Amino acid sequence: MKRPVVFLLLGPSLVALAVWMVAAAIAGRIDDSFIGVCAITAFLLTLPVSSIAGLMDGYLARGLPTLLRASLTAAFGMTIAIGLILALFAIMFSPTVPPEVMNGALCAGLFLLLPMGMCSLLSNDNGNRQRHSIEPLCA
Known part of the structure; x- marks a missing residue:
């Protein structure tokens, strides 16, 4: 029950906070509305990526150790973010992606890592799993 809350609320919030801090460092206190738009956009674009990564993490939780699962989930989330940005650019503008957009997509993917x-x-x-045993407790 904890996984959907963490991936759907905490993940996009952390990305929006990181984008807000970078935008505030670049734009300064002059343009607060631009910083807000950047943070809200980052939150909304991160939401589907985070939900897909959460589903994959739940699937991997059954058989992989924690650190390997976290590394694979981070890499998978980064890959999904890069693919989403490139697909949105190709749909909205042109099928050929310029290098500047590719670099921006890589930076956005690194924000999600x-x-x-x-x-x-x-x-x-792992600590909350109940062990189901066939033998009775009194044995």
Whole structure:
């Protein structure tokens, strides 16, 4: 039950906070509305990526150790973010992607790397699993 909350609320919020801090460092206090638009856009674009990464993390939680699962989830989330940005650009503008947009997509993917790994670590529920045994408790 903890995994959807962590991936759908904490993940996009961490990305929006990171984008807000970078935009505030670049634009300064002059343009607060631009910073807000950047943070809201980052949150909304991160939401579907985070939900897909959360589903994959739940699937990987069954058989992989925690650190390997967190690394794979972070890399998967980054790959989905890059693919989403490139697909949106190709749909809206042109099928050929210029190098500047490719670099921007890579930067956006790197913004998602750490939050997806953190969400995977925070949604770890190995201690809460109930062990089902066939033998009775009194044996």
